[in-house]
Amino acid sequence: MRFHHSRQILAFLLLLSPVAACATAGPGQDVPASVFERIGGGIVVIPEEGEARRVRLQVYGPGTIRVTATPDADLDLPASLMVTAEPSTTPFEVETRGDLVRLRTDHTTAEVSRRTGAVRFLDETGAVVLAERAGGREIAPITVEDQTGDHIFQTTRQVWESPPDEAFYGLGQHQQGVMNYRGKDVELAQHNMDVGIPLVVSSRNYGVLWDNNSITRFGDPRPYGMLDQRLILRDATGRFGGLTASYYQDDELRVQRQEREINYEYIRDQQGWPEGFKAQPAQPVQVGDMGRTGQDGVRVVWEGTIETPDAGEHKFKLYSSGYAKVWIDGELVIDRWRQNWNPWFHDFEVDLPADRAIAVRVEWIPGDGYIALRHLDPLPDADHGALSMWSEVGHAIDYYYIGGDSLDAVIAGYRGLTGKATLLPRWAYGFWQSRQRYNTQAEVVDTVRRYRELGLPIDNVVQDWFYWPEDAWGSHAFDPARFPDPGQMVRDVHALDANIILSVWPKFYPTTEHYRQLDAIGGMYTRNVEMGARDWLGPGYANSFYDPYLPAARALYWKQISDSMGAFDFDGWWLDSVEPDMHSNLDIAERTLRMGPTAIGPGALVFNSYPLVNAEGVYQGFRAEQPDTRTYILTRSAWGGLQRTGSVLWSGDVVARWDDLREQISAGLNTGLSGLPNWTHDIGGFSVEARYSAGPMTPEDKAEWDELNLRWFQFGAITPVFRSHGEFPLREVYNLAAPGTPLYDALAAQMRLRYRLMPYIYTLAGDTWHRDGTIMRGLVMDFPGDAAVRDINDQYMFGPALMAAPVHVYGARSRSVYFPAGTDWYDLHTGARHSGGRRETVDAPLERIPLFVRAGAILPTGPEITHTAEKLDGPITLTIYAGADGRFELYDDAGTTYGYERGEFARIPLLWDQSAGVLTLGDRAGAYPGMPASRTFRIRWIDGETPTATDFDGPASRTVEYVGHAMRITRP
Known part of the structure; x- marks a missing residue:
């Protein structure tokens, strides 16, 4: 394959090139030329042992370091599809201390072990933020077959240490209802409804962008297997070897047999149906009918027991469409429906004892759908919460460490790399x-x-x-x-x-x-x-x-x-x-x-x-x-x-x-x-x-x-x-x-x-x-010091002011809401005030979503309109939610052009001083074509129960005409 030919030539040239000594040594040290090579924007270290023959560090910004580890001398990798940035001109120093080669910017230090090639990252205070685990780097050749023949690439994995209180987020869009991925397994393999993005961000304010485009696994790198691969199965009569599978037609039992796996996962697996029950999932249908027809009245039940010699948390994945239910030890753990042509996974964990038979029952109404139940044994305790990324096919281990002082800063660093x-x-x-x-x-x-x-x-x-x-x-x-x-x-x-x-x-x-x-x-x-x-x-x-x-x-x-x-x-x-x-x-x-x-x-x-x-x-x-x-x-x-x-x-x-x-x-x-x-x-x-x-x-x-x-x-x-x-x-x-x-x-x-x-x-x-902002925000972004928010998966911030708590239970007219600590909160609809740092049951009447406003927020609202180009010069109501200082910068531009990239936009800074009772409208900064010369601002305050809380056209406490110059408005 042409990639290998060019890589071999470049590897040969690299071996012929002289090794340059670094410009900066450690205190009182002369750095031997063989320790590392200085390259544009970084260094290359040649480890004494381990699977990588070269480890390269490149600086992409004050807090962003690229790490590349290759199994040979070739560091000339194909251009990234994700990353558009080039190594930056950020100043850095290099020194050696004992076994370590240290590359340091003003904000981040990356240390490489000369013996093992393991890398760790420290913040500006010298505290370790992220460290590769000793022996946690794996690079192994893999043969990939396609229509043009066989190709040799690398399967790669990197494991980093993680303290017990660390939480992980990102990884794209997944349909498991999980907020914090610590201890979870996520496969990045694009599919209708499930979207992988190889960026993981940490509650410790760093991110790892894993630059590999193949199927990738976060967490446990092992693929989930069918039930019989690691579990002892017995059927409903107690016989070893499988579960009892009962096939019903219109509630009449037609076929019963022992099956060692539950597996109608893909088209290829449909041949396993008993005679007379074979599904027809791939047949064309008429336009407008996105479902499939046939198999009316078919129901399948699997039952028996599972047993394991390995006590601990066992993970299961039910892949299904149609109606599916799973009971483990008599407890219903899955009850789902999905359209027959679009199955997906439903994950669950079960804490299984060792050497005890546990009852399992699966009921499925297929509707020409698909099903499989997969399982994975517990990981060793040391690996359970570790940060791990594994990819099926690649050229090398290649990732970017992105450090920051907040998750917003980490996201900004990611966009600095990728656009x-x-x-x-x-x-x-x-x-x-x-x-x-x-x-x-x-x-x-x-x-x-x-x-x-x-x-x-x-x-x-x-x-x-x-x-x-x-x-x-x-x-x-x-x-x-x-x-x-x-x-x-x-x-x-x-x-x-x-x-x-x-x-x-x-x-x-x-x-x-x-x-x-x-x-x-x-x-x-x-x-x-x-x-x-x-x-x-x-x-x-x-x-x-x-x-x-x-x-x-x-x-x-x-x-x-x-x-x-x-x-x-x-x-x-x-x-x-x-x-x-x-x-x-x-x-x-x-x-x-x-x-x-x-x-x-x-x-x-x-x-x-x-x-x-x-x-x-x-x-x-x-x-x-x-x-x-x-x-x-x-x-x-x-x-x-x-x-x-x-x-x-x-x-x-x-x-x-x-x-x-x-x-x-x-x-x-x-x-x-x-x-x-x-x-x-x-x-x-x-x-x-x-x-x-x-x-x-x-x-x-x-x-x-x-x-x-x-x-x-x-x-x-x-x-x-x-x-x-x-x-x-x-x-x-x-x-x-x-x-x-x-x-x-x-x-x-x-x-x-x-x-x-x-x-x-x-x-x-x-x-x-x-500002590299994020509109829909996990609570951990705005309340990083409140550990109670880390796993909350059904509340979020919508910008800096609003917290939403959607109702997702049928018939619910109230719901439990956690109010993050460090601020008070107001019900948007009623003005009722709630203290932060505690959970409450709040009203959730059918006609509205529970929405809360952070104390100190300045919330701008516009006139009633029927499309977004209407009344662009209309009055703005500013509602200040008292109880804390607050600020907001009202932004606007032409709305449909790229003028904002040319500096054609305006901001009006708004500042609320709680102790003085003064709202300041600052000098307008910037301008854009069509910008209104003046704006009417209607100002009101909320500090408790207010029947007219969402009557944005109701009486205002003050109304002012703003022409772009600073104004101070004192609360009446």
Whole structure:
């Protein structure tokens, strides 16, 4: 393979090059030239022992150090897909002390053992922050096979020591409801709903960006195995060797046999069904039916006992779709449903005693779905909480240590490496309406028109997939029978003061001209077609995905979109299925083969990075054509650096259940802690159970459906991007509830609250670029000294002022809320005051989400509007929540251009002095085209129960005209 040839030449040249002595020695020491080599931006150490022949440290900033450890002398690695930064000019010194070579900046010291090559990091006080474990580096050759032959790469692992009180966050967006990943196992392998980003951040204020694009595991590096691999199984009669598997048809037992594993995990595993029960998961279905048909009345039950010689915490993963329940020792531990074509994992742990049989029972109603139950033995105690990263395929161990004095500083360091978070257009922070899917041009326009007629706020509508002729996926062409004039559709939406984005996939039918063009330059993955794979439309069509790693293919992909759609003036692009998802139910080995060979190596080498490279091509292409129009991209997957592409990540095809609503909270929080500030989710859940969609609902089901949508809608309004989407039932507010009903009024009130908060929200948005801010914030970011917040997975800060506590339990009209220590809190709706540092049960009436405001906060709200471009010069109400000093800087810019990158923006500093009772409006800093010369500020104070707490148009304590110069307003 060409990589190896170039690496060998460079390795030979490196061995011939002279070794340079460092400029700075330790006190009273002469540094021998053989100790290390000084290179541009860092040093190279040659360890005496261990698996790495070279350890390189490079300075990327005062607190950011790159560590590269290679099994040979070659340090010339392929260019990073995630990291765009180069080694910095930050001054550093090097010295030796005994066994250690020390590289020191003003903020961080990295020490390398000359004997073992192990690295540790110290802060400016000399305290150790992070240290590689002795013997914790593993590098081993691995052979990777793809269509072009065998290739030799490295499997890598690094383990760092971790104190017992350390907490870990980030790692992307995962659907397990976990906030703190200490002691947890996370596999980074892109999938619909599950998004890996190889950044882990610590409560000790550092981050590790693991620069490897292959399948990666945080935590235990061992793969989970089937039950029989490490457990002793007995069936329901006590016989060794497996569990009793009972197959029912319409509650009649048809087949019963012993099975040593529960495994219908992938398409390949479906051959294991008993005769007469074989699933049909891969059959095409008619357009609009995203489910599968067949297998009605089928139920499978596995029961028996499990036993282990190893006492301790055993980990299990249930991979399932359809309805699945698991009981361990009589306790129900899993009760889930997922749409049949989109199974996923549900993790649970069980503390098992040694050498005692424990009852297990699994019930499954498959609905043509998939299932597998996997298990992992306990780790040794020393490894249980360690920080560990393992990758399947790579060239070397390559990671970046990012130190800071806060988690915000760590996120800023990550973006310094991988790119700043591009500021989205203002309209992106308004309300989004879509569905799966609008079938005609008229449906799209009429949706926006109906919102306008009802006076409900809306900024955006989305045309989802299948606007093209049935047999022309990838043509980027509208079906003229349903969309006779796409340009007029866009103009009609714009005339209604709204925006429209369009779904474009990296998927092509071989019959399209676009496929042929890409294939002609070597820009298509062909194995999917060669294997005879068919998708789910109509009779099923051959299809595959393009190779974005080939620059010419990436450029052609955008050109095809632009040539086909550019004249219509769409406002942004929905990049769906970018994992890429050739089929949701392929096993990983086959999926990897179908994702390559790529232009830069086997699919296994770049497994996780497709969504980044794809989005970057679209972003760069759009921006090159419209250099001063902010790009908007909605994408279903991500990778490190996605924030630089003007993209919003959404959480995929989650389902309409309460557990899934709860899991979106921590999924969004850890996305923010992975450096991506713009995140969204399908309000109400994308796929729904038949009890909601197959016909008229029962009164009981209708009540639950209404409440689930309202609670999810309330949560969605307090997330970075507010977006309603899903399968039938229709999700437009006026379809969820009739105007004039309490449900409609509650939905409308939540929308109006979101729009009243727009001055606050847009300031948070501006801060994502200007100050590397994070909008949706884990409590640990703002209250690092309060250990009680570290594991809280269902509360969060929305900017610096607001704390949200979404309701995610059916029928709940109250919920437990922890109020972080160090401040008092106000109920946004009532003004009721709560002391920090304790947990309380608070009211959670159906019509509103529990929202709390930090004492000292200055909360700006705007006039009532129906879209974000309305009343941009309107009055601003400043509500000061008394009890502590506070500050806020109100941000604004033109809203749709890249002028903010050129310095075209303004800030108004606001300062509240609690003891003096004075609010100061500081001198306005900066300007932008179209900026109002003056602003009306209405000022009010909250310091206790206030019936009019959210009446932002109610009487103000003071009203002032602000013309850009400092003003002091004393509280009456």
